[in-house]
Amino acid sequence: MNEIRHDWTKEEILEVYNKPLMELLYEASTIHRKYHDPNTVQVSTLISIKTGGCSEDCGYCPQAARYHTNVEGNDLMTVNQVKAQALRAKDGGSSRVCMGAAWRNVKDGPEFDQVLEMVRTINKLDMEVCCTLGMVTENQAKRLAEAGLYAYNHNIDTSEDYYDDVISTRSFDDRINTIENVRKTNVTVCSGGIIGMGESLEDRAGMLETLTRFSPHPESVPINALVAVEGTPLEEQPPVNIFEMVRMVATARIVLPDSQVRLSAGRTQMSREGQAMCFFAGANSIFAGDKLLTTPNPDINEDMKMFEDLGLNTQKPFFKHEQRESIEAENSQYQSLGEKPKWTRPDHKIERNEQKKKEAKEVRA
Numbered sequence: 625m626n627e628i629r630h631d632w633t634k635e636e637i638l639e640v641y642n643k644p645l646m647e648l649l650y651e652a653s654t655i656h657r658k659y660h661d662p663n664t665v666q667v668s669t670l671i672s673i674k675t676g677g678c679s680e681d682c683g684y685c686p687q688a689a690r691y692h693t694n695v696e697g698n699d700l701m702t703v704n705q706v707k708a709q710a711l712r713a714k715d716g717g718s719s720r721v722c723m724g725a726a727w728r729n730v731k732d733g734p735e736f737d738q739v740l741e742m743v744r745t746i747n748k749l750d751m752e753v754c755c756t757l758g759m760v761t762e763n764q765a766k767r768l769a770e771a772g773l774y775a776y777n778h779n780i781d782t783s784e785d786y787y788d789d790v791i792s793t794r795s796f797d798d799r800i801n802t803i804e805n806v807r808k809t810n811v812t813v814c815s816g817g818i819i820g821m822g823e824s825l826e827d828r829a830g831m832l833e834t835l836t837r838f839s840p841h842p843e844s845v846p847i848n849a850l851v852a853v854e855g856t857p858l859e860e861q862p863p864v865n866i867f868e869m870v871r872m873v874a875t876a877r878i879v880l881p882d883s884q885v886r887l888s889a890g891r892t893q894m895s896r897e898g899q900a901m902c903f904f905a906g907a908n909s910i911f912a913g914d915k916l917l918t919t920p921n922p923d924i925n926e927d928m929k930m931f932e933d934l935g936l937n938t939q940k941p942f943f944k945h946e947q948r949e950s951i952e953a954e955n956s957q958y959q960s961l962g963e964k965p966k967w968t969r970p971d972h973k974i975e976r977n978e979q980k981k982k983e984a985k986e987v988r989a
């Protein structure tokens with residue numbers, strides 16, 4: 625069970641997930657050693673370049689305008705503000721900066737041009753630069769690639785079967801299409817999901833099954849544990865049990881052996897011992913910084929202390945793929961097409977999301 629496969633079935637994945645834990649850990653750890661250095665962890669810093677006010681209804685997200693949460697929105701940051709944060713992240717040991725904007729999709733225009741300039745700027749700092757900006761067209765993906773983007777994050781979130789219980793404003797296929805648009809460039813793909821949203825074990829296996837269908841597999845796979853935020857439709861979800869997280873990480877490691885499996889949201893709910901078990905199970909990347917977009921995250925100094933105690937090293941940038949060339953805007957081959965793509969809006973509503981929207985409206989009134 626060592627080769628890279630694209631034909632995993634949900635049943636096979638479930639069988640892996642449900643193995644006795646010690647056996648699962650041994651198998652995952654063995655595969656981890658075959659494909660990766662088990663003593664090296666890649667560190668990414670997530671910067672929220674545009675926060676809140678999003679038109680989508682992702683049931684887990686405090687940035688959706690329709691829910692009443694404590695998130696304070698802000699306009700798109702300036703290039704200099706982002707550069708300053710990226711430099712701080714580099715000093716702290718991060719090899720990658722991921723810029724997140726609370727957008728449904730990228731829109732051609734001055735804001736996207738500004739993001740392209742941020743990509744060029746961070747690439748020049750010799751850091752891997754990643755964006756998570758919502759849905760992108762092929763031309764937009766090409767423009768990001770030309771600017772020197774290293775990775776694009778677009779999570780599938782959960783299984784195709786459970787997806788409609790969490791998000792109604794864009795379809796699962798829209799997600800897949802965006803990932804395919806990114807794949808038409810040399811930008812690497814970062815795609816994973818969230819556990820703890822009320823999904824079944826079959827859904828967790830289904831999510832991993834979809835990720836294994838991509839060829840090549842996504843280079844990075846974030847595994848998030850839901851941070852249940854007050855005011856969102858999933859606010860009452862109990863925290864994810866650490867052994868479930870460990871099982872999910874180990875299963876991801878086994879079915880996606882060459883990908884970097886990233887511990888993402890939910891690390892503040894895990895002990896250091898729990899995180900160490902995740903690293904043993906095959907996690908080899910974390911998000912650093914005291915906030916993950918809007919939810920809390922461990923302090924970078926705490927993370928570095930944990931690495932020291934565990935004898936883990938941080939991965940240098942461009943360890944797996946070379947630095948991308950960055951073309952200046954005036955020499956760009958791909959221009960704005962002023963696209964207004966018709967991403968789908970399936971016409972169903974999620975009752976609990978509608979209820980939260982109603983409550984938020986009443987509070988605002």
Ligand code: SF4
Nearest residue numbers: 678680682685688726
């Ligand atoms: S997850 Fe992204 S797309 Fe969904 S509501 Fe939050 S910011 Fe918007």
